[in-house]
Amino acid sequence: MTSRIKEYFATSYRPGERKLVQKIDFFILTFCCVSYFVNYLDRSNLTNAYVSGMKEDLGFRGNQLNQINTCFTVGYVIGQVPSNIALHHIKPRYYFPAMMILWGGLTMVTASAQHPRSIMAIRFFQGICEASTFVGTHYILGAWYTEKELGKRSGLFTSSGLAGTLIGGFIQSGIYKSMNGRHGLAGWRWLFIIDGLLTIPVALYGFFLFPDTPHTTTAFYLSAEERQLAKDRVPITAGPNENVTLKQQLTKSLLVKVLTSWYWWGFVVLWIIAGELESFSTNGLLALYMKSHPTDKYSVVQLNNYPSxxxxxxxxxxxxxxxxxxxxxxxxxxxxxxxxITGIATSIMILVAAKNPTSAMSTRVVFAGYYWAGSVYACQATFFAWCNDVMRYEDALFRGIVLAGMNLGSNAVNAWWSIIFYGATYAPWFTRGMWAMIAVSIVLLFWCTALVWFTVRAEKRRDALTTSDSVPAQDEASQTTEINEKSG
Incomplete structure (x- = not known):
């Protein structure tokens, strides 16, 4: 075990490769992580604003909060595949910042909303713009990093989004205490204004310093040798074919290839299932539980800070x-x-706690269950890295479409799933949602097992094909040697 740990941390690099990795780590990860942090900050602060006065100021009724989230999700779904296709033909250092400026502007516009319907329209277009970040970054990471490097980078990227959710609550509570009522604006309105302004410097950073992909980069801080090394580190299929037009690539045969591939169905369904296992966290159930607690009353600061x-x-x-x-x-x-296992256990905990809702122990069990459920977020980094690993030798556009399809499928289901099972009117116990979580968790256990079998089979086929292709070349070389010896 000790030798494996040493081998893991003592990575062997070719001449100049370590310096290259350090450079792309700095310029790619800083931009991607900060942009995803701001992305999630904008997204998660809707719930923070809701429990900080927006509900009362705008007269929310019933499940209008869930309907707003559904509008965002619909836009997010629409933008998934087109966004990754666009990244394949528009330089990321142009595309990412442009989308950031658009969603940052829409976030600031939210501060002027006077009715929940206005926020529904704003969030729909915001979802289209924000669709660029998550799957787009996983496409970029798969193009630059080797299989051994990818998991850690994907984990850092995903964690940056969670940091936005984590800090968002503290930001809202700070804004509420210091700026509520300033210039006649409620604290929740200032939250959207400040969040939107944060996107501008990040977008400018990306425009000037993001290195695009190994096959298209013109970054001034990479030498010609480093650019060639970046291409050599990953399979040629990981980069776009600059000589083929978008119209030539988006053919019926590509559509057939995608829809008949086990990659598409295996990983899209995987993320549909796993995405619904994040429902406790993505729907802000702990905050809604606290807001509707049967006995305890929480302050605005507590409503924002405790769910962090x-x-x-x-x-x-x-x-x-x-x-x-x-x-x-x-x-x-x-x-x-x-x-x-986590989905099953935490659901049972909350179902049991609901049987004695007024006891202090019930409250402690619910908090423990929701905090434990936060560990489900680990699937974001690892499952997209899994897809990138398995499709490393596939065409780049094919890989990009599957990555986008994963998020498309998950959010398409989540658009109605959250209303049916986790509507705000079901607070504080969400009993229907707890049983749905148990069922989905069981399905995931079986689906992962099946996907492992398909992955192993695909690797064996590729290894066999590689071996068979190398044999004729070896035979030809031996025959040439024999002829030369006879002629000599």
Whole structure:
């Protein structure tokens, strides 16, 4: 075990490769992580604003909060595949910042809303713009990093989004205490203004310093040798074919290839299932539980700060599992078993707590259950890294479409799933949602097992094909040697 740990941390690099990795780590990860942090800050602060006065100021009724989230999700779904296709033909250093400026502007516009319907329209277009970040970054990471490097980077990227959720609550509570009522604006309105302004410097950083992909980069801080080394580090299929037009690539045969591929169905369904296992966290159930608690009354500061423990657990879990699965040689499927067990256990905890809702022990069990459920966030980094690993030798556009399809499928289901099972009117216990979580967790355990079998089979086929292709070349070389010896 000690030797494996030393081997894991003492990575051997070719001449100049370590310096290259350090450079792309700095310029790629800083931009991607900060942009995802701001992305999630904008997204998660809707719930923070809701419990900080927006509900009362705008006269929310029934499940209008869930309907707003659904509008965002619909836009997010629409933008997934087109966004990754656009990244394949528009330089990321132009595309990412442009989308950031658009969603930052829409976030600031939210501060002027006078009715929940206005926020529904704003969030729909915001979802289209924000669709660029998550799957787009995973496409970029898969283009630059090797299989051994990918898990940790994916984990850092995903954790940055969770950090946005974590810090968002503290930001809202700070704004509420210091700026509520300033210039006649409520604290929740200032939250959206400040969040939107944060996107501008990040977008400018990306425009000037993001290195695009190994096959298209013109970054001034990479030498010609480093650019060639970046291409050599990953399979040629990981980069776009600059000589083929978008119209030539988006053909019926590509559509057939995608829809008949086990990659598409295996990983899209995987993320549909796993995405719903994040429902406790993504729907802000702990905050809604506190807001509707049967006996306790929480202050605005508590409503914003206490749920921050959920993404804090998510960050620790994400970094732990991303590092562990790298160390174990890319066994990303292990996370599937962990989150499946977690979904079952935490749901049971909350169902049991609901039987005695007024006791202090019931409240402690619910908090513990929701905090533990935050560890499910680990699947974001590991499952997208799993897809990138398995599709490393596939065409780049094909890989990009599957990555986008994963998020498309998950959010398409989540658009109605959250209303049916986790509507705000079901607070504080969400009993229907707890039973749905148990069922989905069981399905995930079986699906991960099946996907492992398909992955192993595909690797064996590729190895066999590689071996068969090399044999004729060896025979030809031996025949040439024999002829030369006879002629000599």
């Amino acid at each position: 423990g959920v993404p804090a657990v998510g960050i620790m879990s994400t970094l732990f599992w991303a590092t562990l699965t790298d160390f174990l040689g890319g066994k990303r499927y292990l996370v599937g078993y962990w989150i499946g």
